[in-house]
Amino acid sequence: xxxxxxxxxxxxxxxxxxxxxxxxxxxxxxxxxxxxxxxxxxxxxxxxxxxxxxxxxxxxxxxxxxxxxxxxxxxxxxxxxxxxxxxxxxxxxxxxxxxxxxxxxxxxxxxxxxxxxxxxxxxxxxxxxxxxxxxxxxxxxxxxxxxxxxxxxxxxxxxxxxxxxxxxxxxxxxxxxxxxxxxxxxxxxxxxxxxxxxxxxxxxxxxxxxxxxxxxxxxxxxxxxxxxxxxxxxxxxxxx
Numbered sequence: 001x002x003x004x005x006x007x008x009x010x011x012x013x014x015x016x017x018x019x020x021x022x023x024x025x026x027x028x029x030x031x032x033x034x035x036x037x038x039x040x041x042x043x044x045x046x047x048x049x050x051x052x053x054x055x056x057x058x059x060x061x062x063x064x065x066x067x068x069x070x071x072x073x074x075x076x077x078x079x080x081x082x083x084x085x086x087x088x089x090x091x092x093x094x095x096x097x098x099x100x101x102x103x104x105x106x107x108x109x110x111x112x113x114x115x116x117x118x119x120x121x122x123x124x125x126x127x128x129x130x131x132x133x134x135x136x137x138x139x140x141x142x143x144x145x146x147x148x149x150x151x152x153x154x155x156x157x158x159x160x161x162x163x164x165x166x167x168x169x170x171x172x173x174x175x176x177x178x179x180x181x182x183x184x185x186x187x188x189x190x191x192x193x194x195x196x197x198x199x200x201x202x203x204x205x206x207x208x209x210x211x212x213x214x215x216x217x218x219x220x221x222x223x224x225x226x227x228x229x230x231x232x233x234x235x236x237x238x239x240x
Contacts, residue, residue: 057093062127062134068092069119069138074146080115082177088122095122097187109221115139193235194228202228 059065068087075083081104088095095103107117119139123131157163189199206224209215 059094059126059131062123062130065123065127065131066134066138069123069135070142073139073143076115076143081182082180084115084118098191101189109225193232193239198231 059068072080072084072087075087085097085100089097089100103118103121104114107114107121110117116136116139119135120132123133123135125131127134154163186203190196192199194202202224206220209220209224210217
């Protein structure tokens with residue numbers, strides 16, 4: 001049986017006595033409307049579905065991962081936190097701010113350079129050992145070549161005041177990038193179980209301990225980090 005109402009065809013067999021009629025639906029459009037829909041889809045004004053949210057895109061292959069981390073490394077003069085956050089979160093949409101903050105926290109706790117640890121974590125998550133090797137190779141290969149070349153040039157021109165001035169200016173820019181990345185990542189703390197105020201207190205104590213009191217970072221992580229983890233765990237258990 002077929003019943004058509006305003007372009008919607010109800011298809012189904014006529015029910016036996018005592019049974020309900022449960023038709024299936026099929027949307028039919030007149031030929032001119034079908035042509036218009038096809039033309040709109042071709043021009044891109046109608047999409048097949050919702051746009052992919054930030055943080056759900058992924059690298060296509062280990063080679064893609066290698067090239068991405070190579071670009072990150074080549075931009076990281078004097079500091080890479082701001083660069084890697086912008087590339088992975090804002091430009092490539094491979095992570096959300098919260099995901100990046102969590103991965104970066106783990107990378108800081110582990111021994112070794114933070115960015116290398118992050119590359120291992122991110123690469124292994126997507127492609128296993130091959131992904132970890134690709135990410136770390138991208139971070140180290142081209143910078144190693146540049147450092148060897150610049151080392152030769154610096155040994156030749158280090159006595160020029162202009163060279164020292166350029167390096168100091170680059171350090172100031174790197175400081176600004178790191179500060180900007182910290183402010184961006186701080187927004188993600190609004191949903192933290194401890195609340196924004198306690199997170200700000202923990203961050204302030206850590207900053208004073210490292211930057212002013214010159215306490216080694218390992219002691220700060222073991223001390224303040226452990227306390228923050230225990231408080232967060234307790235807060236999550238109380239919510240459960």
